[in-house]
Amino acid sequence: QSALTQPPSASGSPGQSVTISCTGTSSDVGRYNFVSWYQQHPGKAPKVLIYGVSERPSGVPGRFSGSKAANTASLTVSGLQAEDEADYYCSSYAGQKVIFGGGTKLTVL
Amino acid sequence: EVQLVESGGGLVKPGGSLRLSCAASGFTFTNAWMSWVRQAPGRGLEWIGRVLSKTHGGTTDYAAAVTGRVTISRDDSTDTVYLQLNSLRTEDTGVYYCSIYDFTSGSPQHWGQGTLVTVSS
Numbered sequence: 440q441s442a443l444t445q446p447p448s449a450s451g452s453p454g455q456s457v458t459i460s461c462t463g464t465s466s467d468v469g470r471y472n473f474v475s476w477y478q479q480h481p482g483k484a485p486k487v488l489i490y491g492v493s494e495r496p497s498g499v500p501g502r503f504s505g506s507k508a509a510n511t512a513s514l515t516v517s518g519l520q521a522e523d524e525a526d527y528y529c530s531s532y533a534g535q536k537v538i539f540g541g542g543t544k545l546t547v548l
Numbered sequence: 549e550v551q552l553v554e555s556g557g558g559l560v561k562p563g564g565s566l567r568l569s570c571a572a573s574g575f576t577f578t579n580a581w582m583s584w585v586r587q588a589p590g591r592g593l594e595w596i597g598r599v600l601s602k603t604h605g606g607t608t609d610y611a612a613a614v615t616g617r618v619t620i621s622r623d624d625s626t627d628t629v630y631l632q633l634n635s636l637r638t639e640d641t642g643v644y645y646c647s648i649y650d651f652t653s654g655s656p657q658h659w660g661q662g663t664l665v666t667v668s669s
Binding site: 484490 | 585592593594595598610611612645652654656657661662
């Protein structure tokens, strides 16, 4: 099964909003509401931002939100801050396995 | 506080094997499903597999890319999960992360800091 498709890069200025897409198929993203999003800073372990398409773990700012339509999930970062500059990955359950997206490098201009 | 501490990484020759350990604390390990994810240098995340809790059968599921070379096991008496990977190739080089697999969300949630494996002659 192929990786989920994410744009390689995204950017925005402080205070702006940016949305990162994650496209799968009817066998993964489209079939299950089990999409997660992770933030990874250089040299660090991934950190969960969103699980279950749109749920936020405690401690994750409300600026991060998730949604899904058909085979595409999205992560929106509102009110961009300098510390949001990082790599972002989506994942989807795909029936006894997990598939990750290729990652999106978010640059805060 | 949930803690996952991986160990066992290092330099391994092609064709060799590795056995990584992940020591868990701060949660009820016996109830947890555990997974391993790796990341090649400068590349994205790749799911390796998971082991279910004994309550759920203790079974394992693996990514197609490593099936036949990989074994994930657990020792509930020491709160440790293991990853064994055989017939190593240079493309197995990367950081290997242990994580708690949340079956309610179908995804790895809490992650360790990772251990680096380098496959090179």
